[in-house]
Amino acid sequence: MGKGEETRQAILDEALALASKIGISGLSVGSLAERTGMSKSGLFAHFGSKEEMQIAVIRESQERFADVVVRPALKEPRGLPRLRAMFGNWLGWTQKIKLPGGCLLISAASEFDDQPGPVRDAVAAGQKVWRDTLAHAVGMAVEAGELRPDTDIDQFVFEMVGIVLVCQQNRRLFHDKGSDKRAFEAFDRLVRDRAATGGKRKKE
Amino acid sequence: MGKGEETRQAILDEALALASKIGISGLSVGSLAERTGMSKSGLFAHFGSKEEMQIAVIRESQERFADVVVRPALKEPRGLPRLRAMFGNWLGWTQKIKLPGGCLLISAASEFDDQPGPVRDAVAAGQKVWRDTLAHAVGMAVEAGELRPDTDIDQFVFEMVGIVLVCQQNRRLFHDKGSDKRAFEAFDRLVRDRAATGGKRKKE
DNA sequence: TACTTTTTAGCACGAACGTTCGTTTTTGTC
DNA sequence: GACAAAAACGAACGTTCGTGCTAAAAAGTA
Numbered sequence: 218m219g220k221g222e223e224t225r226q227a228i229l230d231e232a233l234a235l236a237s238k239i240g241i242s243g244l245s246v247g248s249l250a251e252r253t254g255m256s257k258s259g260l261f262a263h264f265g266s267k268e269e270m271q272i273a274v275i276r277e278s279q280e281r282f283a284d285v286v287v288r289p290a291l292k293e294p295r296g297l298p299r300l301r302a303m304f305g306n307w308l309g310w311t312q313k314i315k316l317p318g319g320c321l322l323i324s325a326a327s328e329f330d331d332q333p334g335p336v337r338d339a340v341a342a343g344q345k346v347w348r349d350t351l352a353h354a355v356g357m358a359v360e361a362g363e364l365r366p367d368t369d370i371d372q373f374v375f376e377m378v379g380i381v382l383v384c385q386q387n388r389r390l391f392h393d394k395g396s397d398k399r400a401f402e403a404f405d406r407l408v409r410d411r412a413a414t415g416g417k418r419k420k421e
Numbered sequence: 422m423g424k425g426e427e428t429r430q431a432i433l434d435e436a437l438a439l440a441s442k443i444g445i446s447g448l449s450v451g452s453l454a455e456r457t458g459m460s461k462s463g464l465f466a467h468f469g470s471k472e473e474m475q476i477a478v479i480r481e482s483q484e485r486f487a488d489v490v491v492r493p494a495l496k497e498p499r500g501l502p503r504l505r506a507m508f509g510n511w512l513g514w515t516q517k518i519k520l521p522g523g524c525l526l527i528s529a530a531s532e533f534d535d536q537p538g539p540v541r542d543a544v545a546a547g548q549k550v551w552r553d554t555l556a557h558a559v560g561m562a563v564e565a566g567e568l569r570p571d572t573d574i575d576q577f578v579f580e581m582v583g584i585v586l587v588c589q590q591n592r593r594l595f596h597d598k599g600s601d602k603r604a605f606e607a608f609d610r611l612v613r614d615r616a617a618t619g620g621k622r623k624k625e
Numbered sequence: 626t627a628c629t630t631t632t633t634a635g636c637a638c639g640a641a642c643g644t645t646c647g648t649t650t651t652t653g654t655c
Numbered sequence: 656g657a658c659a660a661a662a663a664c665g666a667a668c669g670t671t672c673g674t675g676c677t678a679a680a681a682a683g684t685a
Contacts, residue, residue: 220682221632238535243446246673258674259633267673318535327531330593331442331522341594375603376610379587383579386586389534390545399579406580410614424652425662450643462645463663471643 225263228253229277232270237311237318241271241325241336268336275339278322282343286310287350296361297408300354304404307381308397319389323382348374364411376407429467432457433481436474441515441522445475445529445540472540479543482526486547490514491554500565501612504558508608511585512601523593527586552578568615580611 231252236244246267250260264270290302306313311320326344329337351374358364364373384400387393435456440448450471454461468474494506510517515524530548533541555578562568568577588604591597 224632240446240532242444245671247671256634258635258676261674262632265674319531324531326590326594327523327528328444330590337594344590344594372603372606375587375591376584376607378590379583379585379607380580381583382586382590383583386530386534386582387579390530390541390548399576402576403580403583406614410610428662449641451641460664461643462665465644466662 221263224253224255228255228260228263229273232274233277233281233314233321234317236274237316237321237324239318240328241274241321242328244271244274246270268334271336272339275322275325275336275343278325279343281314282310282322282347285313287347290354295354296358297363300351300358301404301408303351303354304377304381305401308384308400319385323385348378351377362413364408365413368411373407373411377404380404380407425467428457428459432459432464432467433477436478437482437485437518437525438521440478441520441525441528443522444532445478445525446532448475448478450474472538475540476543479526479529479540479547482529483547485518486514486526486551489517491551494558499558500562501567504555504562505608505612507555507558508581508585509605512588512604523589527589552582555581566617568612569617572615577611577615581608584608584611 228249232244232249235249235252244267246257246261249270250257253260264273286303286306290299290306293299293302311318322340322343325336325340329340352370355364355368355370355373359366359368359370380400380403384396387396387399432453436448436453439453439456448471450461450465453474454464457464468477490507490510494503494510497503497506515522526544526547529540529544533544556574559568559572559574559577563570563572563574584604584607588600591600591603
């Protein structure tokens with residue numbers, strides 16, 4: 218299918234950029250139409266409702282997230298290298314896809330966490346999938362003997378997410394260039410704290 | 422001087438509650454007027470502009486934050502006890518003042534981090550003051566010999582903030598009751614990692 | 626080229642937005 | 656109780672919001 222999908226993509230391009238600055242709920246059909254040079258109704262027809270438009274933005278973000286964060290990391294060897302790649306890719310993914318603002322999946326989470334509905338559901342579902350992916354990666358580091366067997370995997374992921382959240386806040390609110398360095402430092406401490414003593418152990 | 426301030430306070434009460442659910446930028450003069458049973462213009466006159474209204478909400482939040490988080494913690498003895506009190510009070514402060522949603526200072530930070538203007542400035546300034554307060558508290562724990570002298574204080578605060586952020590996200594997005602427990606666990610690990618050897622010890 | 630389907634524009638709608646203004650009600654002071 | 660000041664109201668402003676329609680234009684297909 219040619220043209221339709223093409224302009225829809227162009228709309229989403231612009232929508233992602235705008236939403237990364239002013240938030241998902243700040244998106245409006247009018248402003249988006251103006252930016253893309255379309256008519257309000259023409260643009261609107263691609264989604265059917267504002268809510269569907271917001272969900273489309275979320276979905277698109279999640280797809281790009283999978284493209285630039287998850288998939289590249291899966292090419293790394295299992296265990297700590299892959300986990301670290303996930304962490305690093307996550308920290309920098311919005312810059313990689315050239316969003317002018319911050320991570321709109323994070324801000325969407327805080328925008329909609331108290332507003333029940335399909336948008337919130339989409340955000341929460343995505344977050345859960347990602348956390349599960351992280352948990353799985355941590356689990357493999359445990360199996361590989363890189364992390365201690367008694368490692369609380371969910372706790373590990375919990376703290377990992379926290380580091381990314383504060384890094385994002387630091388970067389965007391204070392324009393602190395050292396945020397990433399601090400984040401990696403925190404991550405390393407997180408790993409070191411659970412690092413298996415002695416040699417590596419392979420589960421057979 | 423009496424009546425005006427009184428209703429202004431009533432407006433802010435309602436505004437805080439509403440904003441904790443839908444965010445600061447979601448506040449509208451109309452909806453707020455309806456909730457307080459006032460006319461739009463009557464309510465509007467108390468602030469002069471929507472932006473001033475938003476700032477007033479931020480300020481009010483910051484004052485309450487100081488009341489229920491900072492001041493009570495200052496009554497604790499310097500060092501780790503006080504630091505821990507700050508952390509604990511922070512985690513639960515929105516429940517204490519009975520906000521229906523989450524911490525609107527946190528969500529305001531992510532709402533406005535890419536939108537220059539006085540609102541953003543107010544949020545950022547408040548965050549900075551709070552982080553400085555935390556840093557000072559950490560510094561006293563170092564001076565007291567509870568944390569190692571080579572402790573990177575800003576890094577400590579950085580990670581501390583991260584824990585609170587992820588706790589908030591966990592609680593509100595996933596309704597995870599165990600968030601606070603995880604947060605305290607992370608905090609304890611943070612402290613233990615820097616704990617001075619031979620100093621006070623927390624029972625495990 | 627002709628025809629069908631998809632995509633876009635134009636226009637209008639009711640509602641809500643932030644804001645201004647003049648008027649009315651309430652409040653505090655003598 | 657009189658009177659000035661403060662507070663609240665009601666109506667209206669021009670805009671923008673999301674969302675319907677219908678017609679025109681473009682794209683895809685034969």
